[in-house]
Amino acid sequence: MNLEELAQDELINLAIEHNVPLPDFRINNRFKRVIGRYEPMKNLIQLASPDYLEGWVKRSGYEPADAWVVVRDVVRHEFAHHLEWVKYGTVSHSARWRAYARAVGAHPRASAGVKERVVFSRAFSRMNGGE
Ligand SMILES: [Zn+2]
Numbered sequence: 001m002n003l004e005e006l007a008q009d010e011l012i013n014l015a016i017e018h019n020v021p022l023p024d025f026r027i028n029n030r031f032k033r034v035i036g037r038y039e040p041m042k043n044l045i046q047l048a049s050p051d052y053l054e055g056w057v058k059r060s061g062y063e064p065a066d067a068w069v070v071v072r073d074v075v076r077h078e079f080a081h082h083l084e085w086v087k088y089g090t091v092s093h094s095a096r097w098r099a100y101a102r103a104v105g106a107h108p109r110a111s112a113g114v115k116e117r118v119v120f121s122r123a124f125s126r127m128n129g130g131e
Contacts, residue, residue, distance in 0.1 A: 003050040006068055007075045011045065014079045014104055020086045023079070036074040038081040040091055045078045047071070076106030 001009065008025050015022040024044045031037070031048035035056055038045050047053065053074075057067045080100040081091050088096065098108035 003053055003068060003071050004047075007047055007071065010072055010075050011079060014076070018083060018104070020083060023082045036078045038078045038085075038091065040081070040085040043082075045075070045082065047074065073107055076104045077101060080104050080106055 004027055011025050012022060021043070023038075024042070026044065026046045027049055028037070028046040029049045029052075031046070031052065035048045035053060036046070048056070053071050054064065054067055057070045058064060060070070062070050080097055080103075083100040083104070084097050085091050090096070093110040101108035
């Protein structure tokens with residue numbers, strides 16, 4: 001399986017395991033400098049293209065063979081946002097999110113080496129502490 005298929009599979013397994021609706025998943029070939037994104041209002045997780053992800057993995061100092069392990073952490077990171085959103089209606093990198101990150105096996109960090117963006121309306125962003 002390629003990175004895209006692995007990511008889709010991982011999301012399906014996580015949604016089943018945590019008993020929440022499956023977020024939509026899409027590769028976004030336009031992503032530059034962002035590798036993952038969660039959009040709660042669209043129920044959507046997006047990743048950069050597999051080519052871009054592989055380049056990013058390499059530039060980050062990982063072996064190509066570790067690409068999936070690294071990208072899986074991004075998928076799980078975004079899924080932890082989805083869990084927090086479904087359960088609490090918030091999106092953050094708070095202690096609550098970190099607990100979900102640990103629960104899904106993601107490194108509970110905001111971004112160390114992982115560039116992502118959580119997108120929602122400005123009003124909603126203010127409501128949730130400006131993330
Ligand atoms: Zn995040």
